[in-house]
Amino acid sequence: MTPDSLRAALRGVPDPDWLDAALRQVVAEPTAITRLFPAVGRRCGRAALPDAPGWTADDAARVLLLTSLPGEHATYAESLYRHGDAAERRAVLRALPLLPIGAAGVPLLQDAIRTNDTRLVGAALGPYARHLDPAAWRQAVLKCVFSGVPLAVVADLETRADGELAAMLAALAAERHAAGRELPADATDLLDRLTAALPREA
Amino acid sequence: MRIFDPHIHMTSRTTDDYERMAAAGVRALVEPAFWLGQPRTSAASFVDYFDSLIGWEPFRAGQFGVRHFATIALNPKEANDPRCRPVLDLLPRYLDKDAVVAVGEIGYDSMTPEEDEAFAAQLALAVAYDLPALVHTPHRDKARGCERTLAVVAESGIDAGRVVVDHLNEVTVKLVRDSGCWLGFSIYPDTKMTPERMVELLREYGTERMLVNSAADWGRSDPLLTRATGEAMLLAGFSDDDVDRVLWRNPVEFYGQSGRLDLSDLDVAEKVDPQTGNSILRGGS
Numbered sequence: 001m002t003p004d005s006l007r008a009a010l011r012g013v014p015d016p017d018w019l020d021a022a023l024r025q026v027v028a029e030p031t032a033i034t035r036l037f038p039a040v041g042r043r044c045g046r047a048a049l050p051d052a053p054g055w056t057a058d059d060a061a062r063v064l065l066l067t068s069l070p071g072e073h074a075t076y077a078e079s080l081y082r083h084g085d086a087a088e089r090r091a092v093l094r095a096l097p098l099l100p101i102g103a104a105g106v107p108l109l110q111d112a113i114r115t116n117d118t119r120l121v122g123a124a125l126g127p128y129a130r131h132l133d134p135a136a137w138r139q140a141v142l143k144c145v146f147s148g149v150p151l152a153v154v155a156d157l158e159t160r161a162d163g164e165l166a167a168m169l170a171a172l173a174a175e176r177h178a179a180g181r182e183l184p185a186d187a188t189d190l191l192d193r194l195t196a197a198l199p200r201e202a
Numbered sequence: 203m204r205i206f207d208p209h210i211h212m213t214s215r216t217t218d219d220y221e222r223m224a225a226a227g228v229r230a231l232v233e234p235a236f237w238l239g240q241p242r243t244s245a246a247s248f249v250d251y252f253d254s255l256i257g258w259e260p261f262r263a264g265q266f267g268v269r270h271f272a273t274i275a276l277n278p279k280e281a282n283d284p285r286c287r288p289v290l291d292l293l294p295r296y297l298d299k300d301a302v303v304a305v306g307e308i309g310y311d312s313m314t315p316e317e318d319e320a321f322a323a324q325l326a327l328a329v330a331y332d333l334p335a336l337v338h339t340p341h342r343d344k345a346r347g348c349e350r351t352l353a354v355v356a357e358s359g360i361d362a363g364r365v366v367v368d369h370l371n372e373v374t375v376k377l378v379r380d381s382g383c384w385l386g387f388s389i390y391p392d393t394k395m396t397p398e399r400m401v402e403l404l405r406e407y408g409t410e411r412m413l414v415n416s417a418a419d420w421g422r423s424d425p426l427l428t429r430a431t432g433e434a435m436l437l438a439g440f441s442d443d444d445v446d447r448v449l450w451r452n453p454v455e456f457y458g459q460s461g462r463l464d465l466s467d468l469d470v471a472e473k474v475d476p477q478t479g480n481s482i483l484r485g486g487s
Contacts, residue, residue: 038298042462085256085299117261 001052003067003098006060009052013044019061026068030076033065037080037088040065046087062091067098074104081108086117093123103131113140122153129155138165145172145187152186166194203432203445207231208453209336209368209386209415210425212259212270213251214238219418219425220266226429229468230269232457233259234307234336236277239420245288248276252292256299269468271457273306273336274299281320282312290323297331303460304328306336307368310347313340318354325358334364334459336386339374348374352381364459366413369394375403379411384456388417389427397427397434404435409447413456 013019022043025032041058049055069076077099081092093112096105109132112124125140132140141154142165151157169191173183183191205228212220212233223231233255235248242248255272263270274296276289296302305328310317328335337355340347348367355365367378368386371394378385387403388394400414418425432445457463 034295035298038300041300041464046464083295085301086258086261087300089257115258117258119261 001055003064006052006055006064009049009055010044010057010060013057013061015043018043023064023068026065027070030069030072033069033076033080036065037062038085041087058087059091059094062088063095063098066092066095073099074101077101077105078108086119090119090123093120094126096128097126106131110136113143116147118147118149121147122149125154127155138168141165142168142172145169145184148184150186151190161190161194163198166191166198203227203429203449204229205428205432205449206453207415207428208413208457209234209388209417211236211419212263213254214420215418215425217262220263220268223425224266224268226426228268228428230271230465232271232273232303234273235275236307237279241283242280243285245286245292248286248289249292252296256296256301260301269465271301271303271463273304274302275306275308275324276320277307278309278311278317278320278338282314282316290320293327297327297333300462303457303462304334304336307338308335309338309351310340313343313347313350321354322358325355325360329358329360334456335360337365337367339367339369345373348377352377352383355383366456371395372399372403375407379407384411384413386413386415388415389431390417391422391424397431400431401434401438404440404448409444412448413452414448
């Protein structure tokens with residue numbers, strides 16, 4: 001998803017003039033984002049965007065505000081995340097892969113993954129999670145399985161899932177079976193695929 | 203019976219409470235920022251508390267189908283501690299948040315000059331941020347505290363219809379009613395107000411501007427006393443519509459003045475029994 005396609009998908013929001021003015025203001029006066037960011041849900045709504053699957057109006061509009069900043073993206077992302085409510089934090093996490101900040105946002109991902117808020121854990125496992133080292137990434141994927149976050153939200157799952165993740169999933173499956181419980185179907189499917197693809201160890 | 207608890211401290215409650223509240227008909231609530239029993243020693247401690255009120259606690263409530271809103275303020279008790287005063291400078295950024303529907307709890311605890319100052323400053327914030335205010339009244343010296351509270355509210359210039367004065371009883375009800383402010387009553391197992399006494403006050407003063415809350419927190423309290431009050435009203439001859447007004451429409455009207463009370467996608471339509479025409483009480487009773 002690019003800023004341009006989010007912009008196009010946001011044409012039908014309840015108050016498009018507010019969003020236009022907010023985006024212009026952020027370009028001219030970047031500090032204005034501090035008060036515009038929390039107001040987005042009230043002005044643009046929180047409905048799913050038909051032209052941007054997986055996106056809501058508030059997430060998309062906040063991401064656009066961040067990508068419209070003329071500079072200091074990492075500083076603003078950090079401050080808006082630290083001072084944000086859960087919806088603002090989720091939007092910052094979703095904006096990270098679209099900002100010119102390299103790996104500077106990784107501490108925010110780590111913070112989100114430490115929470116038990118499934119909205120934040122899920123948002124942390126988008127494309128920007130490529131900056132997470134393999135150990136942290138596997139733990140985060142396992143946490144999704146453990147807390148019922150659908151694995152469909154995990155970016156690069158097929159290419160990054162490895163033997164170590166398979167071993168962790170198998171151990172969780174064994175624990176669940178011992179308790180008479182099952183893994184979610186998407187996790188069982190992933191474990192089956194990984195097990196089939198990996199050479200069996202003696 | 204659909205219930206909006208306009209004052210309850212869920213941070214101190216368990217998921218069992220959320221489950222029982224949802225089963226009893228509680229669909230939405232407001233959690234005012236207050237003290238935590240153990241006095242805090244720094245503003246940073248408040249940051250974590252406020253963040254929880256707009257982050258983790260709404261998530262917890264959502265798991266039980268309950269919509270969670272908050273009010274944010276430096277409470278009167280801790281306004282007396284110089285280590286906590288810098289909290290006043292942190293408030294503006296929280297007052298911009300979606301689910302923050304009022305400034306509160308503000309008001310008096312021991313009626314000190316420090317409390318005077320924090321109370322006035324935070325009423326000014328309510329005006330500046332176009333938010334209603336939730337005002338706590340002191341548990342000691344209540345009648346005089348209430349008079350002084352109303353004088354400060356009048357002096358602040360905030361519209362009386364945007365202020366709820368809370369924890370009222372038989373002694374303070376008339377004073378607040380005549381002021382034009384909303385009236386909050388905290389129903390407690392054995393102290394502030396009981397369901398039966400509440401019914402008497404509703405008989406005498408009517409249902410207009412009346413808000414009933416459980417104020418349940420870390421002390422001995424009961425989050426289902428809103429429901430118990432609704433049932434006591436029905437037993438005393440009030441109609442389903444009266445109960446709905448006190449337990450749902452009044453709090454929605456009061457906090458709706460914030461412009462931020464988003465109750466969309468919430469299952470709050472009153473279900474009517476096609477046989478009797480009466481509303482069906484939720485929660486299996």
